[in-house]
Amino acid sequence: MTPQLLAGKRGVIFGALDDQSIAWQIADVCAEMGAKFTLTNAPVAMRFGTISELAEKHGCEVIPADATSIEDMENLFQKSEEILGGKLDFVCHAIGMSLNVRKGRPYTDIKHEWMLKTFDISAVSFHKMCQVLFKGDHMADHGSILGLTYIASQRTFPDYSEMAESKALLESFARSFGYHFGEKNGVRVNTVSQSPTMTTAGKGVKGFKEFFGYADKMSPLGNAPARDCANYCATLFSDYTRFVTMQNLFHDGGFSNMGMSPKLIEQTADEE
Numbered sequence: 001m002t003p004q005l006l007a008g009k010r011g012v013i014f015g016a017l018d019d020q021s022i023a024w025q026i027a028d029v030c031a032e033m034g035a036k037f038t039l040t041n042a043p044v045a046m047r048f049g050t051i052s053e054l055a056e057k058h059g060c061e062v063i064p065a066d067a068t069s070i071e072d073m074e075n076l077f078q079k080s081e082e083i084l085g086g087k088l089d090f091v092c093h094a095i096g097m098s099l100n101v102r103k104g105r106p107y108t109d110i111k112h113e114w115m116l117k118t119f120d121i122s123a124v125s126f127h128k129m130c131q132v133l134f135k136g137d138h139m140a141d142h143g144s145i146l147g148l149t150y151i152a153s154q155r156t157f158p159d160y161s162e163m164a165e166s167k168a169l170l171e172s173f174a175r176s177f178g179y180h181f182g183e184k185n186g187v188r189v190n191t192v193s194q195s196p197t198m199t200t201a202g203k204g205v206k207g208f209k210e211f212f213g214y215a216d217k218m219s220p221l222g223n224a225p226a227r228d229c230a231n232y233c234a235t236l237f238s239d240y241t242r243f244v245t246m247q248n249l250f251h252d253g254g255f256s257n258m259g260m261s262p263k264l265i266e267q268t269a270d271e272e
C-alpha cells in the first residue's frame with residue numbers, strides 16, 4: 001500500500017504531455033498518495049499530447065494555460081481553487097522548451113528573439129506563476145512550490161545550449177520567491193535537479209541518447225528514473241519537508257558530486 005503522504009492535499013501540476021513526461025509520473029504518484037489536483041498544459045499541447053488520458057485515469061480536470069500568460073495563470077489558479085474546494089497545498093512547474101535547440105541552432109549562432117522566448121517559457125513562467133499565486137493568495141499556509149531543473153545551470157554541458165541559462169534563472173527565481181513566500185505564509189519554494197530522462201524535452205537535445213548512457217555510468221546509483229523523481233517530489237509536497245526551502249535539490253544518482261568514474265575510464269581504455 002502506497003503511503004498516503006498527500007492525503008487531503010490540493011495541487012496543480014504543469015507539464016504532462018504524454019506518459020514519458022516527468023509530470024505524468026508526478027500526477028500518478030500524487031494520486032496514489034491521496035492528493036487531489038488539476039492538470040494544466042499549453043493549449044497547443046492538448047492537441048499533440050495525451051493529457052486527457054491522464055485526467056480520465058485520475059478523474060481530474062485539465063485547465064489549458066500558456067505559462068507565459070498572466071491571464072491564463074490567473075484563470076488556472078482561480079478555477080483550480082473552485083474545483084478542488086480550497087487553497088493549494090502544492091504546485092509543480094515541469095515546463096521546458098528551447099526554440100534554438102529545437103531548430104538546431106548552435107550556441108555560437110543563436111537567434112536572440114528565440115532565446116528570449118525560451119527564457120520566457122522555461123524560466124520567467126516560473127516567476128509569473130509564483131507572482132500570480134502570491135498576489136491572488138492561492139497558496140495554503142506551509143504549501144510547497146516546485147520547479148524541475150538540470151545541472152547544466154551550474155556546469156557546462158555544451159549541447160544544452162540556452163536551456164542552461166534558463167535553468168540558472170529558474171533556480172534563482174525559486175530562491176528569491178522562497179524568501180517572499182516563506183515570510184508571507186510559510187510556503188516552501190524549491191527546485192529539483194533531475195538526471196537526464198527520456199522524455200520529449202530530453203530527447204530534443206542533440207546527442208541525448210549517448211549522454212544518457214554517459215551520465216548513467218558516471219552516477220554511482222545510475223540515472224534516476226522519472227518515477228523516482230516523482231516520489232521525491234511527493235516528499236517535497238508533503239508535511240515531512242516543511243522547513244526545506246530556497247534549495248536546489250539534486251535527484252541524480254550522485255552525478256553532481258562525481259569527479260571521475262572508473263567505469264568510464266575503463267571504457268575509454270578499452271576503446272583505445
Ligand code: NAI
Nearest residue numbers: 015017021022042045067095096148196197199200201202
Ligand atoms: P516534456 O516534454 O514531457 O515536458 C515539457 C512540458 O512543457 C510539456 O508538457 C510542454 O507542453 C510544456 N510546455 C512547453 N511550453 C509551455 C507553455 N508555454 N506553457 C505551458 N507548458 C508548456 O519533458 P520533461 O523532461 O518531462 O520536462 C519537464 C521538466 O523537467 C522540464 O522543466 C525539464 O527541463 C525538466 N528536466 C528534464 C530532464 C530530462 O532529461 N528530460 C532533466 C532535468 C530536468
